[in-house]
Amino acid sequence: MSFPTRRLRRLRTTSKMRELTQETRLSMKDLICPVFVQEDLKTRIKVESMSEIERLPLEDINDEVGTISDLGIPAIMLFGIPSKKDEVGSSSFDDNGIVQKAISQIRKNFGDKIVIMADVCLCQFTSTGHCGIIKGNKIDNDTSLDTLAKIAVSQAKMGVDTVSPSAMMDGQVYAIRKALDDNGFTDVSIMSHSAKHRSSFYSPFRDAAECAPKFGDRKTYQVPFTNSREAMMEVETDINEGVDIVMIKPALSYLDLITETRKRFNIPVAAYSVSGEYALVKGAAMQGWINEKDITEEILYSIKRAGADMIVTYFAKSAARFLQES
Ligand SMILES: [Zn+2]
Structure with missing residues (x-):
């Protein structure tokens, strides 16, 4: 009986040997922790479909960000739930809006100790629950761009580091980059939800952020989950429009697209x-x-193995805890 000369088990013999030969590393520094803040809230509310995730009142934001920062996580992603919604989502770009207040409070308290990222979308703020503004019976792309740009500028005024457009409107990165630059916010970066797919994996989030569409669906603006070439076109378009970080969303059923993006760009x-x-x-x-x-x-x-540099995850805090122990 002849043995192969290559014995791959040699490098799996002890835990130290396995540590040494480990190809993919994961650190709390790779993680971005989502935070939900709700206007006029008195106490924290649990999100029914997302065990251990809560919507926070503004008063609790500093505590929460402190916990996240102490765990060694470098960034948060803010989502706001306003008290008032209207057809054009006007509370989304109000300087006294809930997200704007949260950004300003965190910046005051934490300085540069945490990267403040904020979602830029309309669905939490519109009475329709859509990510854009409705004209006639359609979501009007170019009207929505003006509003997305206003949201980004209002967040920049409060001290956001990174704006994160998730509306999937064509031209959103360009519109936001131009508005930020025109207003002197050349240092504010953009992490676009570049290839955000039309996915059933978002439904618990809609509980958390109260942003389910009141009619129809998001098929006219999100990427079909059947199309990988189209996803790459989305990423390429965002890069051409001046994005700083691209994102693939969701992650687990889309690992092939993460790898493809990593290879191409x-x-x-x-x-x-x-x-x-x-x-x-x-x-x-x-x-x-x-x-x-x-x-x-x-x-x-x-x-990470698929090629992501950073991961937005609801497991950020629990993962940071076990990573600290290991
Ligand atoms: Zn949205």
């Missing part, structure tokens, strides 16, 4: 491991069917 790549991905793990873990920590670790490593 020399730009930082973020992956958004979305609420449905979180809920699947949490739901099964709560039943005792899987080990939450082990599964989380494997999922996050797979997203």
